[in-house]
Amino acid sequence: MRLSDAHSAGDMRRFARRRLPRAVFDVIDAGAGDELTLRWNRESFDRISLRPRALVDVKKVDTTTTILGDPVSMPMMLAPCSFARMCSSAAEPAVARAAGRAGTLYAVPGGSGERPEIVAQSATGPLWYQLYMKPDHQANVELLDTIERAGYRTLCVTIDTAIKPYRERDLHNKISLPVTPSPRLLLAGLSRPLWSKDFLLGNSAGFDLMAARRAYNNFADAIMHIKSVTAEEISWLRDRWKGPLVIKGVLRGEEVPRMIDLGVDGIVVSNHGGRNLDGAPATIDVLAEVVEAAAGRAEVFLDSGVRRGTDVVKALALGAQAVLVGRPYMYALAAGGERGVDRMIELLRNEIIRAMSFVGATSVAEIDASLINPGTAPSRVDPGTDPALASVH
Template sequence: MRTTRAHSVEDLRRAARRRMPRAVFDVVDGGAGDEHTLRWNREAFERIPLRPKALVDVAHVDTTTTVLGDRVSMPLLLAPCSFARMCHSDAEPAVARAAGRAGTVYVVPGGSGERPEVVIRSAGGPLWYQLYLKPDQAMNDELVERVAAAGYRTLCVTIDTPIKPYREKDLRNGVTLPVSPSPRLALAGLAHPRWSRDFLFGTGGAGLDLFAARRAYTNFTDAIMHSRSVTAGEIRRLRDRWQGPLVVKGVLRGDEVAEMADLGVDGVVVSNHGGRNLDGAPATIDVLAEVVDAAAGRLDVLLDSGVRRGTDVVRALALGAKAVLVGRPYMFALAAGGEAGVDRVLELLHNEIVRAMSLVGVTTVKEIDRSLVGPAPATARPADVRGGTA
């Protein structure tokens, strides 16, 4: 689609659904189990009312802020989402380029279809790297050294995936990890020839590459198929080896934050993996204030899962988040329009943040505080709200 016709994340989601085989779209869009947490991520944001300030001059609104030493154009970063090639062959390098143009951070996924050294060559701004720990400690050490040598400044360790998640929707669609060919998947590809041609051969500036999809899939499966539990000892060891900022992603409890600060962690991401791991985990916005209060300023608190609007960003910042991360929005955009789609979703979200700040009566990120949100009304959750994750 012409991404200029998209006016919201949902517009890009619908466009992605039309372009991609349903089974592949469901990999991006779906969640674990009965998808309760997937829905709660959105519903929780929608229950929080905003309380605008009056008599404020909002002629000039500044969305810039600093997150773990990186100056960014807005308090919105791009979360790590594995195997972006299933959305578009330009994949992670395209996301890195778009993030650089927008002036924000891209957290390159540990399950990237491209090696970290390749992605960073496309960067026009700061990149962080997401780490999934493997059972082989020597492999972890080697990867950390590679990431540091490549120029990544911040390491983001995901702690909420000690085993491979069980996503029934993918299994019903015949999608497993590692992916095995099946007549159903072959038919889905034939029904979407433009997507299939792009996935298999690529249509970007690099030219025809018959093995690019295979290499991307091999990199992806190698990164995520053998994850392991992350303990305090592992974090301490990483802290000793990694010289830059260290972030822990996957925190949902305030009573664990003090220990993380004691271990030398610089930031935590309040995340339920977008409802893709443990179905029944709380919505992240519901536990954010608890984590922020427990952090007591000792480390930065970020949030992902469920952010779809600029108003969601203001809600999260009002409850104490330093910034938010989004995942599915840019994956939908990448599927809908490639690199130009990612440009468009970042433009839309930035504009929404400006409008939201203007309408609640603040002109800088530092002015966003808890006075801008009210308590959630005591109403029942809607029956079904789609699309809640990073």
């Protein structure tokens, strides 16, 4: 299994499946319930077809853009994903380094296996921090102080996880929060000796099981001590946090104006990768509605289901400023550690360039609704100034 043999996110998923014990792979891969939303995230992207422009010189294609004022090399950033330590002992610091080398952003998960200040020390690019609000107000104050001192620029508040989620694959595999060792988990580890060695020893010469377990339990602590996020919390965060403020987990356009009035700078259209509420809509299906509601007053991003460069172009054509990718880099981290994440980012970057070239967009600014076939697009798509597209309506 060589990283050079991986040519897509699907390849990285297969490599990860070979390396990880089944129970661990399912932690990364699974969705909630019957996994309808997990499936819809992909099916909805697949239903949208692109409408290439002709007679365009694409010798030079520029993928650079900005995200809340930060220049990035591509309209794609790395989403907050817990359990990185279960994929590789390199964990979140490796992801931060890879993102920095690629010239893009990394949103560090609130359930990170490493302390936020440790991850920040490894980063060379701007970081977001994903916040799960806690019932203990002082704990929120202390956490904000920590990430502020560590140099995080943007606060990303997750609002769609008011209670602990349940995923049936985890239940069948006897994975619980907090993690409890069991014979089944022990046998799963023995089935993948190379993974077990890395999980238990990491980069040290000593037994590191307690560090590995702490990493998993950090996520458990974040998820088991959460609260509903209301307008009052957002207002308090806006007063307390001086940098950009982003809300993640939005699926309804009519709620967006109030969020912006509260001082929110960015909206992430997300269904948590299909991992929370099964039956929630695919994010690409509601993206245009949220973009219309934001009316240019806040940047809108799309999360959940992105696997290809063509997905990125489709999301931007429907109004997203950029997308977040999660599972692809987690599969890559499992498949090849830090080098795997480098490889996955580069594969997606190349796919974005190829997709832009084939549709006739030489810059991110040239990606608009005219590149989407109107018969396949979700509602509320603005046909822009393309006369051929306008004539269809």
